[in-house]
Amino acid sequence: MQMRVGWVLYTLLAIVSLPSCADPPAADRPHAAHVRSEPRRVPELARLESRPLRPLLPETVASTAGLPPPVSSTHMAAAGKRRIDLKLLLITATGDEPSYLAARSAMDRIGVSYTALIAATTPLTPALLSNNLNTCYYRGVVIAVGGLGFKDPQTQLWGSAFTAEEWAALADYERACSARELVWYGAPSADYGLALASDFASNEVVTAQVTSAGKGVFPYVAADAAIQIHDSFGYKSTVTDQTATTALVQSDDGFVLAAQHLGLDGREALIVTVDSNPYLLHGLVWEYGLISWVSHGVFLGKKRAYLSPQIDDVFISDDRWNTTSHRNNVELDGQDEFRITGPDIDNMVSWQTAFRAKLPAGSQYITALAFNGVGTDVAEYPDESLLTQALAAGGELTWLNHTWDHENFDPLAQDAVHDEVTRNCDLATQHNLNGFACAELVSPDMSGLTSAAAMLGLVDAGARYVVSDTSITAEVAATRGTTAGDNPSFNVGRINTIDDRVYQVPRHPTSIFYDVATRNDEVDEYNTIYRGYWGRDLSYDEIIDTDATFGLHYLLTGDIDPVMWHQTNLYSELIDGTSHSLFSDWVESAATRYSRLVTFPIRTLAQRDIAAAMQARAAFDACGAVATYVELGVARRIELRATGTCVVPMTGVSSRAGKVDLYGGVPTTELAITAGATKVIRL
Numbered sequence: 001m002q003m004r005v006g007w008v009l010y011t012l013l014a015i016v017s018l019p020s021c022a023d024p025p026a027a028d029r030p031h032a033a034h035v036r037s038e039p040r041r042v043p044e045l046a047r048l049e050s051r052p053l054r055p056l057l058p059e060t061v062a063s064t065a066g067l068p069p070p071v072s073s074t075h076m077a078a079a080g081k082r083r084i085d086l087k088l089l090l091i092t093a094t095g096d097e098p099s100y101l102a103a104r105s106a107m108d109r110i111g112v113s114y115t116a117l118i119a120a121t122t123p124l125t126p127a128l129l130s131n132n133l134n135t136c137y138y139r140g141v142v143i144a145v146g147g148l149g150f151k152d153p154q155t156q157l158w159g160s161a162f163t164a165e166e167w168a169a170l171a172d173y174e175r176a177c178s179a180r181e182l183v184w185y186g187a188p189s190a191d192y193g194l195a196l197a198s199d200f201a202s203n204e205v206v207t208a209q210v211t212s213a214g215k216g217v218f219p220y221v222a223a224d225a226a227i228q229i230h231d232s233f234g235y236k237s238t239v240t241d242q243t244a245t246t247a248l249v250q251s252d253d254g255f256v257l258a259a260q261h262l263g264l265d266g267r268e269a270l271i272v273t274v275d276s277n278p279y280l281l282h283g284l285v286w287e288y289g290l291i292s293w294v295s296h297g298v299f300l301g302k303k304r305a306y307l308s309p310q311i312d313d314v315f316i317s318d319d320r321w322n323t324t325s326h327r328n329n330v331e332l333d334g335q336d337e338f339r340i341t342g343p344d345i346d347n348m349v350s351w352q353t354a355f356r357a358k359l360p361a362g363s364q365y366i367t368a369l370a371f372n373g374v375g376t377d378v379a380e381y382p383d384e385s386l387l388t389q390a391l392a393a394g395g396e397l398t399w400l401n402h403t404w405d406h407e408n409f410d411p412l413a414q415d416a417v418h419d420e421v422t423r424n425c426d427l428a429t430q431h432n433l434n435g436f437a438c439a440e441l442v443s444p445d446m447s448g449l450t451s452a453a454a455m456l457g458l459v460d461a462g463a464r465y466v467v468s469d470t471s472i473t474a475e476v477a478a479t480r481g482t483t484a485g486d487n488p489s490f491n492v493g494r495i496n497t498i499d500d501r502v503y504q505v506p507r508h509p510t511s512i513f514y515d516v517a518t519r520n521d522e523v524d525e526y527n528t529i530y531r532g533y534w535g536r537d538l539s540y541d542e543i544i545d546t547d548a549t550f551g552l553h554y555l556l557t558g559d560i561d562p563v564m565w566h567q568t569n570l571y572s573e574l575i576d577g578t579s580h581s582l583f584s585d586w587v588e589s590a591a592t593r594y595s596r597l598v599t600f601p602i603r604t605l606a607q608r609d610i611a612a613a614m615q616a617r618a619a620f621d622a623c624g625a626v627a628t629y630v631e632l633g634v635a636r637r638i639e640l641r642a643t644g645t646c647v648v649p650m651t652g653v654s655s656r657a658g659k660v661d662l663y664g665g666v667p668t669t670e671l672a673i674t675a676g677a678t679k680v681i682r683l
């Protein structure tokens, strides 16, 4: 028993590692956790500084919207006889613009098919846009920064990265191919039927609302959503041309922040006059609507909101942060352990019921508990209420294998690892635990992934999907002599390097530490670690708000990774007459802020389903899928081809050619395709 607890303590301490942790343990804390010297904040804001748009010289053409209809230089077939690739052309001036990175990030995460063109170095020629006969290479055009302004390194003058001829070629293409033009960040001008009213700097906060006309482009934005714009330059304007221009997003003082414009020649433009970057909330809220609009509602890829928390160490105890000595040191302060009891589970289930009712319609949320079977042995843990109430929760919870007694796998022999996994599988069968699958595993401290013996043992026991830690980036892994546990690309996991039968599902840690049960514990530990960074102590509300912003970010970006918690965090504390836990406060903070902004449902996936989605995403990313919208008079169809075998998600299409997933009222058809084949989808 003493031996096992030693292992539990040792291995749990190491779990607290957070992103970019590379600090060696402090000398006076022999088992000190690897914690970062800085708290987690939404990163990159400083590096991706928002910038105002410098005015372009008057003679420089700043957009295509204001160009008069020229004599067409292309000879494209008329509408009804064209083939249009379902692909976007993303144009920027130099490639380092935050708004370009925002647009690219959105397309990459959703899986949209696009080509990026850096205008300062690559000329735009008509041959890049069409075959000048019947095939259009792009469904829509995204201009990352209005006017494509940049400082010419030759002349040292500020001007457009496009020549007048390039702008004309683009306008000509948009007209001939019915391609919409989206300006991700631009200055208001008469070209769009807008007059500049004022601008705002990145240190100001502006609240934005979608107008009633804007609901057509952003139908998923919650009614009365107040979208906070911060860390961004932007321009407020008024509509000067009511017949051609429609305001889509307005500031709370009534000025235009995004508008749609219909040109005299029939070309459609949409301009957003607020800067963005891949991490800023306002851009994450409206990216889906923008991409859908410029794609005429049909595009490759999909976006979903996921929330899949996993609570480790259920049934056993974790050591506990000491708020008197401000440390977690068993050697110096004695044994200080914590284990939740039945009422904590009851309160969590009650909270979950109320929480679900507050989520967007169509959401499917459930909390997963990763258990250690030894904790049900009354000889070791006399309290029986925890097991009783956990079983009573029935289908309200799902279960994961966290091994029998939490021994680190790395030094273990194959048989021992096999035994650790199998004993828990047997216990789950005995208790008929909801959702349990022996194929899913959370190994102690995410250990064993680099041990041949451990891999053989766990595979032999039936495990196939094992979590890894996203804070173990390649950089961190190199310093620890282990393998990376983060996502190699968005929503993709890793095939285990020792045994390719095992798929690693990257999982996010939080700053709600494994050894804290009460608000007081969390505040004391957080401030002990991060006081130096902030220069002061943060309150509990500030800590939750700061750290749960990651959860909001996961929801708004469509991140599918599960999130890691520990049983200590489920402790139910009565605050002003209401039961709270550190876990419920964090999750509720993230999801409530999400639900106030967006009505797309939140989904929880089982670990095996996350692994399957990650494998599907990796195959889709690699399969070279190309879709073409074909006009056959009044009829329409889409032809899909690929160079590899994969399942292609196509949003905006409901077809019997594949499996349809209706999400927030928008269909996505999942189309299985094999290398070299063409699949025809009739619309």
Ligand SMILES: [Zn+2]
Residues within 6 Å of the ligand: 012, 015, 312, 313, 402, 406, 444, 445
């Ligand atoms: Zn654990």
